[in-house]
């Protein structure tokens with residue numbers, strides 16, 4: 010063909026993000042799986058807008074990322090966000106799927122791994138999400154380990170999250186990250202966060218409450234040429250936390266039901282999350298929204314600090 | 320020493336491959352372990368010639384790869400192929416062994432991992448083989464996982480194969496590839512192929528029957544700078560497939576005999592393959608040759624399509 | 630800020646190392662965890678000096694590596710070595726921790742992984758230590774695998790060691806290295822060394838008794854652009870070896886006591902090493918010092934040979 014394919018021809022920036030890039034302003038990447046798969050319409054679109062507004066309020070520009078019309082979209086306009094919010098059959102893209110959604114012109118929402126890749130291609134250093142994937146319970150025999158962890162080991166993006174859901178095996182997740190040299194930095198407490206609850210009971214590698222501290226760490230890491238990103242574990246605010254005993258009970262009940270119902274393999278995680286939402290009478294969704302908004306605040310502060318330490 | 324060692328001084332192209340490179344023609348890499356370790360002489364040399372002929376017939380240039388006289392040979396002449404075919408003590412080279420065969424001037428046949436490395440050094444994007452290595456049965460406790468899988472995660476070469484042998488643990492192999500972001504693309508069916516049989520019972524990530532589709536996917540992946548290759552799973556033709564129950568029986572019998580005979584560790588795989596060949600009265604070898612030839616056709620079409628989409 | 634952070638601004642060379650670099654002389658990196666965590670003061674500082682002297686005697690310049698005052702120190706002066714030797718609370722730095730010790734201005738001793746990173750940043754190709762980390766016993770379920778192994782897979786530094794301690798799972802350690810394409814080269818024997826004893830009972834990938842052979846292998850590997858380093862397994866001299874039955878007994882006793890005492894997780898390894906030292910009446914420390922000195926000789930010969938084959 011006449012024109013050679015390159016990364017930049019596969020990326021399209023929204024006017025807002027393009028202007029921020031030109032002006033050298035801080036930008037925060039946001040994922041889109043939470044929109045297409047995490048919440049029902051229209052709550053998903055509304056929440057996405059609210060999260061974007063929080064980023065703007067605190068001094069950065071939000072860049073929600075998805076694949077539409079054969080391009081990686083860095084920043085979605087109203088129509089695109091609406092389209093994604095109404096497409097529950099959007100592909101859920103990880104590293105292996107990203108080229109497919111582009112070459113086959115499919116609608117795709119980006120997971121943690123794929124959002125990290127796209128953010129890095131777009132020159133964005135901070136990415137805000139709910140929780141990272143991890144080592145699944147039973148991975149000793151199933152080898153079911155999220156591609157998010159390998160992505161953290163190779164792609165230089167800081168992932169601001171509320172830790173990882175305790176339907177995963179959190180001790181094994183931290184061991185895997187340690188083996189692969191991925192730093193886990195906790196904000197406001199010593200322990201790693203457990204998504205619905207603040208305390209996983211497991212120590213993070215470092216505690217850094219200040220965005221300037223976090224930024225200095227990252228600038229040093231990347232100046233050394235050390236591959237990969239970092240987990241910024243930001244616990245759900247106390248007021249939005251689910252009671253640990255309650256969520257633990259839901260998880261154990263859901264796990265028991267999954268086993269009794271013969272649910273296995275890739276069907277387990279979506280089943281567990283749906284059951285937890287039902288069992289909690291929707292409370293898990295409220296907590297999920299609250300923690301993402303809190304992460305947006307913390308992630309924006311980090312993006313601003315990184316910009317100041319450029 | 321007077322001249323600094325560099326990659327190009329360690330590589331020697333055959334006249335046919337050198338001419339193809341100069342002319343910008345599509346090239347297909349072929350491995351040599353199948354010649355030195357996979358089949359008896361002179362069947363191995365004859366099969367290698369026939370596979371090369373299929374590549375030429377379909378519009379590309381074959382490049383059989385091996386290490387001879389301290390050089391990586393990209394394309395073997397008659398004498399070199401004969402030498403390799405008569406050297407059952409040739410080293411079987413994986414990533415860790417490749418520099419040794421070169422620096423110690425040993426004869427070496429390249430496995431999937433080493434052929435990928437050499438193909439990439441030679442600027443070749445498509446490599447045709449029988450089957451890839453994978454996660455071995457019992458790897459939960461033995462940690463026996465082929466270096467081929469890590470190679471697929473880092474070296475940008477498409478590996479056209481008939482899936483992986485079912486003496487391996489195929490579900491764990493697919494999980495491992497997923498964790499490391501390696502796409503598994505199936506040709507002509509939805510499921511991952513199981514070498515001697517068409518259907519492993521496991522879904523591949525994508526189905527792409529057309530070479531143009533496969534090429535567009537790969538061009539997109541590599542344009543994004545995404546490390547690694549892809550598995551192109553091309554099932555053995557229906558007419559050459561072994562009956563699933565029959566091959567499964569051989570595998571179980573061979574596994575039982577291995578255990579009863581106290582065969583363990585690295586001795587298990589060669590033992591199983593030899594027993595399967597004997598138990599099948601040589602039928603497994605016939606299937607093996609048929610599937611490699613079929614892969615050569617599919618791989619050549621892919622190389623041609625990649626050349627058109629350059 | 631006025632000046633952009635870069636790797637070179639984070640590294641400080643001692644006058645001796647700086648002069649060696651300017652003169653193109655061979656340099657051998659030495660780690661500092663053995664000083665801060667491996668031995669009591671003043672034995673640690675004295676041993677460090679003696680190891681450095683061995684490197685000088687055999688024709689290279691030693692570069693002991695640590696983090697002090699926000700800089701990676703390549704070569705320590707008397708005052709710095711003394712400071713490190715008297716700081717038992719120095720951080721033990723692996724890949725994930727290195728940026729923290731720098732950005733937070735902490736005293737840090739470098740493990741195998743972090744020393745490899747720093748050596749590579751400083752352009753040093755050979756690193757001498759006691760033993761590498763590995764796959765821990767029980768890692769099938771604990772996932773406790775040292776970050777040293779991933780570092781060997783990505784950072785181009787030869788690590789001269791006496792193998793790995795048999796408190797680790799050595800068969801699984803070798804499988805893991807094989808999967809990740811890391812060559813294990815044995816010196817003077819065919820088998821992999823087991824730190825306190827010469828023979829792990831496990832075959833290494835290659836035996837290369839001559840430094841020139843080892844250097845030719847490494848030059849070839851790196852000329853090909855193959856990522857990562859190599860394990861140079863140099864067994865403890867016969868005269869300094871601990872009796873295999875005796876050390877095995879200590880290890881089993883220590884393991885049993887750890888289990889009985891409810892010691893688990895990250896506390897296990899330091900507990901085992903301390904118990905082995907006590908149970909052996911200090912003999913394990915004597916062996917440890919002897920093998921490091923022997924490694925310094927072998928590592929220096931390798932550095933000299935690599936320099937000749939530049």
Ligand SMILES: [Mn+2]
Pocket residue numbers: 153154155497
């Ligand atoms: Mn999975």
Ligand SMILES: [Mn+2]
Pocket residue numbers: 463464465807
């Ligand atoms: Mn193996």
Ligand SMILES: [Mn+2]
Pocket residue numbers: 187773774775
């Ligand atoms: Mn560990």
